[in-house]
Amino acid sequence: MKITVCIGSSCHLKGSRQVVEQLKELITAHGLEEDVELSGTFCMGKCEQGVSATLDDQQFSLSPENTKEFFEKNIRGVLAAK
Amino acid sequence: MRKFDTQVQHLKYKVLREVARHAWAGDLLTNVGDIPKTIIPGQEPSMRCCVYKERAILGERVKLAMGGDAKKPNVIEVIDIACDECPVGGYEVTEACRGCIAHRCQDVCPRDAISFDHNQKAWIDKTKCIECGKCAQVCPFSAIANNKRPCEKACQIKAISMSENKTASIDNNKCTACGACVYQCPFGAIMDKSYILDVINMLKNAQESDQRVYAVVAPSISSQFTYARLGQVISGIKKLGFFHVVEAALGADMTAWEESSELAEKGFLLSSCCPSFVSYVKTEFPQLADSISHNLSPMAEIARYIKKTSEQAQVVFIGPCTAKKMELQQPQVRPWVDSVITFEELQALFDSADINICDLKDDVLDNASFYGRIFARSGGLSDAVAQAVKEHNIDFELKPVVCDGIEACRIALLKASKGRADGNFIEGMACTGGCIGGAGCLTHGPKDKSQVDKYGQEAYEKTISDAISVLELPQTDTLTR
Numbered sequence: 001m002k003i004t005v006c007i008g009s010s011c012h013l014k015g016s017r018q019v020v021e022q023l024k025e026l027i028t029a030h031g032l033e034e035d036v037e038l039s040g041t042f043c044m045g046k047c048e049q050g051v052s053a054t055l056d057d058q059q060f061s062l063s064p065e066n067t068k069e070f071f072e073k074n075i076r077g078v079l080a081a082k
Numbered sequence: 083m084r085k086f087d088t089q090v091q092h093l094k095y096k097v098l099r100e101v102a103r104h105a106w107a108g109d110l111l112t113n114v115g116d117i118p119k120t121i122i123p124g125q126e127p128s129m130r131c132c133v134y135k136e137r138a139i140l141g142e143r144v145k146l147a148m149g150g151d152a153k154k155p156n157v158i159e160v161i162d163i164a165c166d167e168c169p170v171g172g173y174e175v176t177e178a179c180r181g182c183i184a185h186r187c188q189d190v191c192p193r194d195a196i197s198f199d200h201n202q203k204a205w206i207d208k209t210k211c212i213e214c215g216k217c218a219q220v221c222p223f224s225a226i227a228n229n230k231r232p233c234e235k236a237c238q239i240k241a242i243s244m245s246e247n248k249t250a251s252i253d254n255n256k257c258t259a260c261g262a263c264v265y266q267c268p269f270g271a272i273m274d275k276s277y278i279l280d281v282i283n284m285l286k287n288a289q290e291s292d293q294r295v296y297a298v299v300a301p302s303i304s305s306q307f308t309y310a311r312l313g314q315v316i317s318g319i320k321k322l323g324f325f326h327v328v329e330a331a332l333g334a335d336m337t338a339w340e341e342s343s344e345l346a347e348k349g350f351l352l353s354s355c356c357p358s359f360v361s362y363v364k365t366e367f368p369q370l371a372d373s374i375s376h377n378l379s380p381m382a383e384i385a386r387y388i389k390k391t392s393e394q395a396q397v398v399f400i401g402p403c404t405a406k407k408m409e410l411q412q413p414q415v416r417p418w419v420d421s422v423i424t425f426e427e428l429q430a431l432f433d434s435a436d437i438n439i440c441d442l443k444d445d446v447l448d449n450a451s452f453y454g455r456i457f458a459r460s461g462g463l464s465d466a467v468a469q470a471v472k473e474h475n476i477d478f479e480l481k482p483v484v485c486d487g488i489e490a491c492r493i494a495l496l497k498a499s500k501g502r503a504d505g506n507f508i509e510g511m512a513c514t515g516g517c518i519g520g521a522g523c524l525t526h527g528p529k530d531k532s533q534v535d536k537y538g539q540e541a542y543e544k545t546i547s548d549a550i551s552v553l554e555l556p557q558t559d560t561l562t563r
Contacts, residue, residue: 007552008326009446013542017552040552041391042296043326 001036001075004054005062008043011050016040018064019051026071035079085309085429087525090270093129094147095430096121097140098276101147102434105282110148117144139164143273150275156254157275157407158264164271165249171229172213175204178225187217187226236266238489239362256365258358260488260512261404261521274404274521278431280421284396285323292394294325298384298419299447300401301331302458302517304537305530306425312537313444318437319400319428320445330399331450331541333384334457334466335549340377342470345507346478348373350498352508353463355379356517357409359491359510367495378414380457381406385418387553396420400428402520405512424522448542451549455538459531460486460516462538464509466546473547481505487514 003023007016020040027036044052049061055074062070086092100117104110118140122133130136142161145151150159181202188196188204195210196217204226206217218226228235233242233250241256242263250263250271263272281295288295297319307315316327337355345351354360354375364371378386385397399406399422406422409415423431432439453469456462464482471480483505485491491510497503513519518530543549 005552007449008328009448012552013446013448017543017548020552039391042328042388045325 001079002039002054002056003036003075004039004041004044006042006044006046006050006052007040008047008050010043010047011052014050015064016051019053019062019067022064022067023071026068030076032075032079036075085524086426087265090268091265091426091524093121093140093270094143094273095426097143098147098278098427098430099434101144101276102278102282102431105279106286106435110279114144114148135163143270146273147276148279149277156252156257157259157404158252158257158261159273159275160250160252161271161273162247162249164269166269166271167248168231169229170231170234170244172208173206173211173215173218174227174229175206176225176227178223179203179221180223180225182222184222186220186222190216190220192216232266232268233263233272236262238262238487239366239492258361258365258488258512259405259408260358262513264404265521274407274424276423276427277407277421278423278427281398281423281431284398284420288323288325288396293396294392294394295323295396295398296388296392297324297327298330298333298381298388298397298399299327300381300399300403300458300517301329301334301450301455301534301537302402302520302523302530303400303425304455304458305518305527305533306402306524307429307439308525310439311444313446314439314442316445316447317442318432318439321437321442322431322435324398327445327447328384328388329447329449329454330380330384330401331454331457332549332553333378333380333382333387333454334463335451335454335546336383336387336553337375337377337380338453338457338463338466338470339474339546339550341375342467342474342476342478342480344375344377345467345480346471346474346476350503350506351375352498353510355457355463356511356513357403357405358488358512359485361405361408362488362491362512363495363510366492367499370495370499373498378418379409380454381409382415382418389418398423400425402513402517402523404521424520425524426522429524449549450541451543451546452538452541453546454549455541456534458517458534460484460511460514461509462516462534463511464507467507467509470546473545480507482507482509485510486516487519488512 005020046052051062053060053062104113118137122136127133193210195207241253245251284295319327352374381399389395397419410422453466461484464484468480483494485494494508
């Protein structure tokens with residue numbers, strides 16, 4: 001799986017650093033470094049819905065508040081079901 | 083509303099704007115010959131002996147606005163027919179000398195070069211004069227003038243001299259492309275080549291393809307476009323067709339971070355941010371070239387990141403600097419940066435596309451920390467490296483030598499070349515005041531420094547490590563093009 005988080009100005013001001021930090025910690029805490037690839041990019045063109053992120057081809061709207069929930073449901077949940 | 087410092091800049095701007103206007107419309111080649119007459123329509127000259135000469139000079143400006151002669155390596159060029167062939171006499175006694183009896187000029191002269199004729203008027207023996215200017219300073223009638231060409235005065239590294247036909251001539255082996263002469267020549271006879279056509283082509287192509295053109299803007303933008311808000315400038319850049327705007331200051335955070343480790347490892351370092359300084363060291367002090375930081379400049383650093391993480395990306399740097407146009411040609415920079423334009427050229431692009439930034443809503447620009455942003459002024463780079471040393475927890479005592487302007491750089495380098503440097507980190511900035519003194523700025527003023535500091539304080543991220551933490555994702559290193 002590949003998560004890409006937008007680090008453009010608008011998303012940055014909405015907390016992309018905090019989202020990235022949380023994701024990094026969660027990936028390490030669950031030992032998923034081999035399964036999940038995390039990367040950043042400048043602007044996904046969806047500034048109103050920031051913090052923008054993509055999980056493979058799916059688009060998500062994250063925030064520091066919902067990152068853990070997103071991780072549990074869309075990453076751990078999906079990996080567990082495989 | 084003051085858009086430019088001088089009428090020369092305004093004239094150059096009008097040429098750039100007209101060239102850009104036709105480039106957007108796609109009819110530049112059919113109309114290029116008419117541009118001088120569009121700008122100077124009447125029969126009454128306002129700048130030169132006749133309108134025909136004025137138009138001939140504008141024709142040369144149009145060529146440079148279109149990228150200039152690719153066979154000439156320097157990005158700075160003299161327009162021979164625009165050069166007024168100013169006097170080159172150096173210090174000379176003028177008619178204002180009253181033949182006083184105090185003779186302060188003679189007393190202060192360290193070389194005994196001043197004597198008096200039968201009318202008691204002063205006379206300078208040119209074989210003895212060392213051009214120190216002390217006589218001019220003490221004359222109560224201000225009767226001693228320095229008839230040195232403004233271009234030669236501006237070029238402190240002495241790359242400009244008089245050619246056989248009396249026009250200014252640039253020694254390309256010495257020139258660092260800082261642009262001081264471009265800004266200082268009162269006749270606008272020296273100009274930097276412009277790459278606005280490349281940028282317009284990129285933006286037009288991007289409309290019909292997957293290409294995305296990113297603008298990387300220098301932090302000195304905080305002292306520019308003072309008639310509008312920074313957020314409106316960002317909106318204007320996007321309206322031109324740029325996909326996204328990123329702060330070069332984030333590249334500066336990356337550079338400060340890397341340079342602090344490199345400094346601790348090597349023990350002595352010269353900064354690599356200012357391309358004029360780097361070029362000056364290589365030509366005049368080659369024995370110190372190994373001490374130049376191996377890190378890329380902030381522009382190239384952030385451009386590389388953008389190209390590694392975004393597909394179909396093209397990067398245009400927008401800044402105060404003419405020397406960045408020369409840095410662009412370096413093999414280690416060329417893969418990451420596609421073009422460079424100045425703030426002057428950005429203003430021309432806005433107006434060529436009929437974008438009045440004052441009418442636009444504010445967009446946001448926030449990627450870097452306080453420290454990355456203050457790179458725009460002299461001393462900022464040293465402050466940032468000191469902060470990086472602290473955040474890195476490196477046990478190293480930083481002793482910065484802040485060189486404000488190329489003459490200060492020369493003195494510091496001279497000492498360093500003799501093993502007597504005043505510190506262990508030389509921050510070299512060719513322009514006085516740092517990047518805010520750059521030749522490609524629209525305006526220069528006493529408030530520029532405080533505006534940079536204010537912009538620094540507005541940054542969302544307060545530390546360098548926080549600002550760059552989003553870039554240090556473990557996988558980004560594996561993303562190569």
